[in-house]
Amino acid sequence: MRFPPDGCGYEVRYTLGRRGAGVETFGDEYALGRWFSAMTSEGMFVPEEFTTPDEDGRNGYQIFCVTGAGRIVISYFHPRLVRGRIEGADDPAG
Secondary structure, three states, X not given: OOOOOOXXXXXXXXXXXOOEEEEEXXXXXXXXXXXXXXXXXXXOOOHHHOOOXXXXXXXXXXXXXXXXXXXXXXXXXXXXXXXXXXXXXXXOOO
């Protein structure tokens, strides 16, 4: 199986100051990329402060690849998520 698998959805669990704690779900990496862009614009996410490893959620965010078989922790720096942030930002219709 490739990681993340094709058709993977995404879930982000977070605990952040005034935004509080929550869970957001996304159908693909482009929607997730647009969400991270919006969070950056709101000042709720500072990419420069996002350090590795990030899978443990200590930075306030934990990202999961979600399939019918379950959830797998995935890094913000995974190439598919990087592509989603770059290409998702270019899609204003998103």
